[in-house]
Amino acid sequence: MNQKEDAFLNFDDGISTKHTRLAYHWALKRFMVFAEFTSYDDTVKLPLDEINKKIKDFIRYLRNKPDEGIDYEKEKKSKPLNLATNTVKLNLCGVLFFFEMNDVLLNKKRLNKMAIPNDEDVKKKKEIKAGKLPYTTEEIKRLLGATKKLRTKALIHFFTSTGARPAVIYDPFLRMKHLEEMPHGCKSVHLYSDSNEAYYAFLTPEASIALEDYHNERKQNGEIFTAETPLFTVIIRPNKKTKEIIVKPMGFQSLKHPIKMAIKLAAIERKRINNKTDKGQFYGFRKRFNTILKSNNNVNTNIAEKLIGHKNGLDGVYLQPTKDQMFAEFYKAVPDLMIDQSSKNTIEIQELKEKNESLIEKTSRINELEKTVEKLRESMLSTMVRVG
Numbered sequence: 001m002n003q004k005e006d007a008f009l010n011f012d013d014g015i016s017t018k019h020t021r022l023a024y025h026w027a028l029k030r031f032m033v034f035a036e037f038t039s040y041d042d043t044v045k046l047p048l049d050e051i052n053k054k055i056k057d058f059i060r061y062l063r064n065k066p067d068e069g070i071d072y073e074k075e076k077k078s079k080p081l082n083l084a085t086n087t088v089k090l091n092l093c094g095v096l097f098f099f100e101m102n103d104v105l106l107n108k109k110r111l112n113k114m115a116i117p118n119d120e121d122v123k124k125k126k127e128i129k130a131g132k133l134p135y136t137t138e139e140i141k142r143l144l145g146a147t148k149k150l151r152t153k154a155l156i157h158f159f160t161s162t163g164a165r166p167a168v169i170y171d172p173f174l175r176m177k178h179l180e181e182m183p184h185g186c187k188s189v190h191l192y193s194d195s196n197e198a199y200y201a202f203l204t205p206e207a208s209i210a211l212e213d214y215h216n217e218r219k220q221n222g223e224i225f226t227a228e229t230p231l232f233t234v235i236i237r238p239n240k241k242t243k244e245i246i247v248k249p250m251g252f253q254s255l256k257h258p259i260k261m262a263i264k265l266a267a268i269e270r271k272r273i274n275n276k277t278d279k280g281q282f283y284g285f286r287k288r289f290n291t292i293l294k295s296n297n298n299v300n301t302n303i304a305e306k307l308i309g310h311k312n313g314l315d316g317v318y319l320q321p322t323k324d325q326m327f328a329e330f331y332k333a334v335p336d337l338m339i340d341q342s343s344k345n346t347i348e349i350q351e352l353k354e355k356n357e358s359l360i361e362k363t364s365r366i367n368e369l370e371k372t373v374e375k376l377r378e379s380m381l382s383t384m385v386r387v388g
Contacts, residue, residue, distance in 0.1 A: 001032055007040035011098045019171070022252075027094025031058050044102040052106065055095060059114045084276075088115045133279045134287035135160075139268050140339050146265035152258040154214035155232065157207035159259075159282060161337060163289025163308050164191060164201055166255055166282045169232055173249040177227040179211075182327055184204070186334070187211070188233075199309050200323050202330045204338050223247060256281065257299045292336045303329040 002008070011028070015021040035054045037043045043051075062083050084089070090117050096108055134170075143156050158164075168174065168191040178190040185205035192198045203211065209229070217232070219225060230249035259281055263270070270277035280287070286308070293304040302319050303326055305311075 001029070001038060001040065003040075005040040007044045007098075007102050010101045011040075014097065014101045019167075023090055024094035024097060027091040028098050031090060031095045034058055034061060040098075044099065044104055046183055048104070051099065051104065052111075055106070055111055056114060059092060059094065059111065062091055063115075066124075066371075085116060090171070112240065132287070133284065134291055135268070135279060135284040137339060140288075141268070142266040142268065143262045144339065147220055147262050148260070149258065150210070150214040150217050151232065154207075154210045154264055155258060156262065156285075157339075158203065158208040159285035160288070160339065161204045161207035162189065162191075162201035163286045163293075164288065165309065166252065168192060168201075169255055170249065170251050174231040175227065176225060176229045176231065179231065184331065184334075185209075186327070186331070188323060188327065190278075197309070199306060200326055201307065206333050206340055206371075224302075230346075289337065293333050295332050296336065298332045299329050 003012075012021070015024055031054075032038075032040075032043070035043075037054075089112065091110065096106060096111065096254065099106055100108075140156065140160055144153055147153060159166075162168070168189075172193065174189065174191075178193055180188045180190075182188050182202060185208055187203040187208045189201050189203065190198065191201050215225065223229070232250040232255070233247050234250050234254040236246040236248060263281065268279070270279045282293075290304075290308050293299050293307060294301065303321050306321060307326060307330055308318070
């Protein structure tokens with residue numbers, strides 16, 4: 001299949017965002033492989049009845065059997081899939097958009113109805129939600145222990161500390177200019193910069209160290225860091241016989257792999273629900289982050305919503321805390337967010353030390369005030385005796 005054909009270019013020109021482009025490209029490729037079509041231009045010239053039949057067969061195919069990983073070159077020989085209704089509709093949208101951009105008029109209303117199951121069993125299945133459970137602290141320890149790669153460790157710590165969606169790495173690419181030092185060995189990260197979704201997240205001391213270790217490894221390998229250097233990268237070796245390497249910012253596919261491998265090596269138990277799992281690959285970190293912040297009565301709940309990137313109703317518009325205010329609330333949850341117990345103890349000892357120093361300072365002030373009051377009292381008594 002040649003993506004330089006006019007039919008494909010017409011389709012691609014009509015897509016407005018890169019995420020929709022990625023989803024629609026995959027959907028169309030899945031359809032083309034299933035239908036055994038090899039040319040985009042030839043496909044749009046087929047009789048309308050044949051196109052309709054292929055799309056209907058495609059919808060039935062998507063709805064029927066479990067998806068155990070898709071190899072598009074072999075997919076036409078595999079069993080039908082049992083994708084969630086929204087996934088079926090997304091695939092169908094990509095295919096229908098391809099034909100629409102090439103002036104092939106189809107009955108979209110009827111085809112979309114086919115994508116929505118009607119039987120009670122499927123409706124009940126849809127009600128069971130996947131991805132509800134957070135990773136536990138012990139499971140994250142196992143993830144970190146399952147890999148020796150500094151990049152993977154830094155990624156695990158990054159998502160543990162921020163609870164961010166995976167897209168923050170590549171939409172737009174996180175760069176060194178988005179990273180700033182904060183008190184107590186922490187760092188701030190400006191996510192989704194230059195967009196309406198922008199907000200600040202923060203790295204715990206151990207997450208900050210993990211990121212620094214990964215960056216130091218890259219520097220030792222000869223990489224020169226500037227403000228535009230990506231926080232996370234992939235290395236491509238175009239020619240194994242030479243030492244040439246190409247460093248690129250990390251995208252979605254290259255982001256998924258290291259976390260997936262860590263989950264596999266750590267043998268993290270995840271139960272399948274509706275072709276997904278009870279613990280999302282990335283959302284397991286997000287659920288844990290959200291639970292910890294919301295369970296801490298000392299953390300302002302509205303700012304907690306900001307820290308996880310939620311709009312939070314009207315407060316999302318009218319409440320605009322500063323970065324320092326957000327960090328102050330985040331830092332209250334740092335001991336619970338951190339994984340290493342010794343690091344937690346260090347923070348707790350430091351906090352006790354600061355409280356003790358503050359108490360000593362207050363006690364000293366009280367003593368000084370008491371002395372001042374005593375001097376004033378003596379002065380007043382002396383004045384009264386002279387007047388009398």
